[in-house]
Amino acid sequence: MSNLGMQLVYGLVNAHPDFVCERVFLPDSPSSPRSVESSRPLTDFAILFCTVSFEQDYVNLVKLLISGGIEPFAVKRGLEDRIAPGAPLVVGGGVATFINPEPLAPYFDLFLLGEAEPSLPEFLNRLLEHAGKGFPSRDKFLLDMAFHQPGCYAPHFYDMDYQGQRLAAVYRRCDVPYPVKKATLTGPAVAGHSQLLTPDTEFSDLFLTELGRGCSRGCRFCAAGFVYRPPRLWQAASIIRALEEKSAQTKRVGLLGMEMARTDDLARIAEVLGAASCQLSFSSLRADAISPQLLKLLGASGLKTAAIAPDGGSERLRRVINKGITEEELLWAAQELVKAGVTNLKLYFMIGLPTETDEDLQELADLTFRIREGVGAVGRARGRLPGLTVSLNSFVPKAWTPFQFAAFAGVPELKEKIKFLRKQFAGQSNIRLNVDNPDNAFFQAVLARGDRKVGEMLFHLASAPGNWRQVFRRHDVQPEHYTRERDRYERFPWEVIDHGIRRDYLWAEYRRALAGKRTSVCDTASCRRCGVCDGK
Numbered sequence: 001m002s003n004l005g006m007q008l009v010y011g012l013v014n015a016h017p018d019f020v021c022e023r024v025f026l027p028d029s030p031s032s033p034r035s036v037e038s039s040r041p042l043t044d045f046a047i048l049f050c051t052v053s054f055e056q057d058y059v060n061l062v063k064l065l066i067s068g069g070i071e072p073f074a075v076k077r078g079l080e081d082r083i084a085p086g087a088p089l090v091v092g093g094g095v096a097t098f099i100n101p102e103p104l105a106p107y108f109d110l111f112l113l114g115e116a117e118p119s120l121p122e123f124l125n126r127l128l129e130h131a132g133k134g135f136p137s138r139d140k141f142l143l144d145m146a147f148h149q150p151g152c153y154a155p156h157f158y159d160m161d162y163q164g165q166r167l168a169a170v171y172r173r174c175d176v177p178y179p180v181k182k183a184t185l186t187g188p189a190v191a192g193h194s195q196l197l198t199p200d201t202e203f204s205d206l207f208l209t210e211l212g213r214g215c216s217r218g219c220r221f222c223a224a225g226f227v228y229r230p231p232r233l234w235q236a237a238s239i240i241r242a243l244e245e246k247s248a249q250t251k252r253v254g255l256l257g258m259e260m261a262r263t264d265d266l267a268r269i270a271e272v273l274g275a276a277s278c279q280l281s282f283s284s285l286r287a288d289a290i291s292p293q294l295l296k297l298l299g300a301s302g303l304k305t306a307a308i309a310p311d312g313g314s315e316r317l318r319r320v321i322n323k324g325i326t327e328e329e330l331l332w333a334a335q336e337l338v339k340a341g342v343t344n345l346k347l348y349f350m351i352g353l354p355t356e357t358d359e360d361l362q363e364l365a366d367l368t369f370r371i372r373e374g375v376g377a378v379g380r381a382r383g384r385l386p387g388l389t390v391s392l393n394s395f396v397p398k399a400w401t402p403f404q405f406a407a408f409a410g411v412p413e414l415k416e417k418i419k420f421l422r423k424q425f426a427g428q429s430n431i432r433l434n435v436d437n438p439d440n441a442f443f444q445a446v447l448a449r450g451d452r453k454v455g456e457m458l459f460h461l462a463s464a465p466g467n468w469r470q471v472f473r474r475h476d477v478q479p480e481h482y483t484r485e486r487d488r489y490e491r492f493p494w495e496v497i498d499h500g501i502r503r504d505y506l507w508a509e510y511r512r513a514l515a516g517k518r519t520s521v522c523d524t525a526s527c528r529r530c531g532v533c534d535g536k
Contacts, residue, residue, distance in 0.1 A: 004208050004256070005094055005116070006051045007195040012120050013049070018128055021049070026064045033068045042068030043086045047127070050108075051094035055447035056440075058103060062462035065090070065107065072459060074109050074156065079139040089138065098182050099223045100399040100494035103450040103458065105155035110142060113151045113497055114182030115213070123149055146176040151183035158496060160452055165481045167451060167491045179498035182227075185213070191234045193242035197250060206281055207246045211239055211257040211265075216522040217286075219311070220322045220513050221350070223398035227499055229532040230524045233257075236265040240272055254281040263291055270297040284309045284348060287325050287333035299340040306337045307346035312353060313364025319516045320355055322509075327367060334371045338378045343386050345375060351417045352395040352409030352441075355514060361417060365424035372430060391434045392421060394441035397483075398448050399494040400501065402509035408445040408483035414438035443468055446482045451493040453477050502531040 006023075013021035022035035024042060034041055042048065048070070050061055065072040074090065083089045092101065092108040093116060101111050112119055126149060130141050142154040157176045161169040172178055193209045214231030215222070225231075243253065253273060255261075261269070270293055273280060280297055284307035298306070310330055312318035318325060334345055349364055372388055379385040394414050397403045409417075418435050425433050446454060460471050472479050486492075488507050495503075512519060524533055 002194075002206075002208070003051065003053060004192055004194065004210065005053060008192055009049055009051055009093065009116050009120065011195040012116060013124065016121070016124050019124060024064070024068070026060050026067070030067075033064055042070050042088075046083055046085050046088050048088045048090045050090065050092050052092060052096045052104065053094050054096055055103075055444050057096070058447055058458050059461045061104070062107060062458045066462055072107050072462075074107060077109070077138070079142075079156065080137050082135040083138055083141065084135075089141075095224060095227065098497060098499075099227055100448065100450070101153060101155070102160075102452055102493040102496070103447055103455040105452050106455045106459075108155065109138065110145060111153040111155070112183070113153050113180055115185040116183075117185045117188060119149065119151045119183035123152075143174070143176075150181065153180040153496065155452075160493065162453070165453070165478060167493050169491070170496065179496055181498045181500075184230075185232075187232065188234065188238055189241070190245070191239045191242040193245055197247070205250060206252045206254050207243075207250045208254045208256060209239060209242045210234070211255055211261050213257070215257075216524075217324060218322050218509075218519055218522055219324075220320075220402040220509055221311070221353070221395060221398070223401050226400045226501060226530075229499065229501065229522070229530065231522055233262065233265075236262075236268045239265070239269060243269070243272055243276075246276075248276075251276075251278050252281055253278045256282075258282050258285070258294070263293060266291065266297070267293045270300075273297065274300060279303070282306075284346075285333070285337075287329045290333050290336055295336055295340045298337070298342070302341065304342060305344040305346065306342045307348060308333055308337075309348035310367065311348065311350050312360070313349050313351075313367060314360040315363070316516055317353055317356060317360050319518055320513050321350075321353060322513070322519055324518065324521070327370075330367070331371060331374050335374050335378050338375045338382075338386050343379075343384060344389065345371075345386055346389045346391060347371065348391045348393065350393050350395045351421070352414050354395075354403065354406045355516075356409075356417075358420065361420055362424070365421060368425075368431065369428075372428075376430070385430060387430050387432065389432045389434060390425065392418065393436050394438050396441055396445045396448055399492065400497075400499055400506075402506050402513055404449065404492065404506065405486045405488070405510045407485040408442065410483075411438045411442050414441065442479070442483065446472075446479045449482050449492075449494075451482075454482065500530075500532040500534070505530045 010021050013019050022037040024033050024035050027033055032041055052061060062072050071077050077087045081087055089109050092104055092111045097111050098113040112123060135141060145152040146154045146157055157173045159171045160167055161171060191210055194207045198204060212233035214228035215225040216231040219225055280301040280303060287308050311323050312321050315327060337345060347368060368390055375386050397406045397408060415438055425431055457472055457477055461468055469479060509519060528534055
């Protein structure tokens with residue numbers, strides 16, 4: 001419910017004078033889902049907007065349709081029928097859908113690919129025009145959207161042809177656009193921010209404001225860094241206007257993308273937050289982007305927990321992933337954060353990265369020990385030793401990144417890596433280890449680069465939960481097909497989307513990764529490497 005993308009769509013729809021938008025979530029109990037605002041069932045609504053941010057939500061989304069009495073498969077909702085309550089138009093959005101919409105394609109009539117602000121208001125107006133004409137048919141409406149609405153992808157008009165399990169070709173049933181260009185926001189008058197705060201969520205008293213979208217760093221594992229290209233920083237004025245929307249009673253503010261903010265903008269934002277006696281919160285910081293202004297703001301906020309994401313455990317691996325952070329910068333940042341009052345420092349690492357060796361894992365442990373030593377010296381001088389939490393997360397290759405060609409490490413291999421690191425950290429004081437489940441990462445890896453065959457498995461998992469691997473194999477779908485290394489010329493299902501990124505660029509970046517070569521940060525004023533800014 002705290003998801004900023006969901007709240008943005010909720011606000012945009014309700015801002016339209018002819019639409020009312022209500023929220024529906026999958027209940028914890030077996031009961032049928034009902035809307036938060038009026039307790040109405042799903043069958044009362046003619047349009048369902050579903051915002052999807054994570055692959056782990058896919059099965060729950062299908063469960064939501066089934067438990068709400070909605071036919072889950074789009075093709076069975078009747079293409080010749082009118083859009084109406086009980087047989088609604090199901091529209092998908094959210095970052096997961098414009099990284100790779102194909103696993104969800106069997107369930108959606110339409111995807112709005114890209115950012116909502118430039119496309120959703122126009123979509124609502126077109127919807128209203130068709131409603132005024134009595135909706136001649138779902139098929140005709142979808143065709144009109146596919147031809148005339150930016151970012152509209154209607155899977156019904158695209159047939160995927162497979163040879164074995166590999167995608168061989170994509171055929172269009174008519175002359176609809178292929179690939180489909182995503183919608184991109186240029187610069188808002190008011191930055192995206194929280195529309196609703198409720199005690200029923202984890203971030204019950206946290207007002208979120210984004211400082212921009214995208215990232216110029218080019219970390220090769222990060223899908224958001226590529227699909228949100230070009231990177232954009234909002235003007236300080238639009239951010240401050242968003243902060244002015246906050247209730248005077250709300251004193252906690254979360255800034256999204258804070259590590260990318262300009263120094264002078266951050267100073268202005270800090271002044272506004274300080275004048276309102278607000279406390280600052282954030283997810284994680286880049287170690288090389290911690291400025292005196294930021295440290296001053298953190299100290300004034302009384303923040304006790306902070307996170308740094310080295311991601312790669314060794315200097316060599318950080319070159320492979322193009323992280324662009326040195327060990328010296330990590331050690332300095334950790335000590336500065338503790339000086340600013342942080343007493344619990346979190347370190348995020350990935351394991352199973354391409355080319356990773358036991359030597360890299362040993363360096364991960366050694367780096368952690370050196371950070372503990374550095375922050376311990378600061379802590380002793382301040383009279384309190386800080387604690388370190390090491391978070392180990394299994395690397396999952398994502399579409400639209402240079403690592404879309406890479407293999408997933410494999411569950412047995414990841415378990416061995418975790419076992420190795422557990423031994424390194426066993427009995428170490430002031431270090432706590434958090435580890436994700438490699439089995440869950442394996443499932444996420446299948447979904448992340450999945451296709452419509454994977455999508456059909458979601459129905460079986462939603463209808464009768466069980467061992468997902470057994471369900472796949474029972475229907476002759478091999479999970480390992482989706483987690484293997486890919487070659488340069490293999491056709492990918494997610495290339496139905498046009499992000500403006502050249503495939504040759506992603507391949508070249510993959511080869512640079514394997515060679516341990518760095519790539520400089522994205523400069524939208526002059527850089528034309530990836531293709532996104534061509535002609536701009």
